[in-house]
Amino acid sequence: MRVRRSGCPINLTLENFGDRWSLIILRDAMFGGRRRSFRSFLSESTEGIASNILSDRLQRLTTNGMLTRASDPGHKQRILYSLTESAIELVPLMAFMGSWGIRHALPSFELSQRARVLEEGGPQLWAEFMAELRHIHLGSPAPEFSALAKMQAAYEAAISA
Known part of the structure; x- marks a missing residue:
């Protein structure tokens, strides 16, 4: 179980995201008009996120219930990320x-x-x-x-x- 710094709802919300990169990833998923792959997040973001940071934040957002991941039916080796209701x-x-x-x-x-x-x-x-x-x-x-x-x-x- 993760230790929380406080019970403040603003703090808990910020802890859920982690940092600005998480919000940028959610922004790109929202405004991108489709489900996104790791490669599309990496190549289409104007901010130039590093691949190791992207990987970490995608895992964090998935663990925290903001994104889901599923295999792309058209490409067996590609994973697609989707927003969850809480992210929407x-x-x-x-x-x-x-x-x-x-x-x-x-x-x-x-x-x-x-x-x-x-x-x-x-x-x-x-x-x-x-x-x-x-x-x-x-x-x-x-x-x-x-x-x-x-x-x-x-x-x-x-x-x-």
């Missing part, structure tokens, strides 16, 4: 962190567009995004509306501007 429930937290970053951290215009869409869409869009993540990662029925498509369109419009 972090969408509002990610939306708030993105909103805070827009106001206080001077992000790039292009990379802030997804956060802007989530901020402007509010709880209704967050719920639609969570439904879409449940479809992608948990096999729930597909929602009528794609929040990911809306965020991607804003990002692509920013790039082409």
Whole structure:
């Protein structure tokens, strides 16, 4: 059994993640639009996570119930990581962190567009995004509306501007 530093819910939440890399991995799984492999996490992250750190954080997130891992049916040697319900429930937290970053951290215009869409869409869009993540990662029925498509369109419009 793991020793907890305190019973504070904020502390326990932070202990569950471990560090910033864990949140970056969850962000990439959420906004990537699909289940992810180790290689895709490694090669597609703009932050350039080292493979040993990625391996450790994927194991931690799996152990802590934020991700599941399963064999890729199309490639026997590839493992795919999926968000769990508890990770999907972090969408509002990610939306708030993105909103805070827009106001206080001077992000790039292009990379802030997804956060802007989530901020402007509010709880209704967050719920639609969570439904879409449940479809992608948990096999729930597909929602009528794609929040990911809306965020991607804003990002692509920013790039082409």
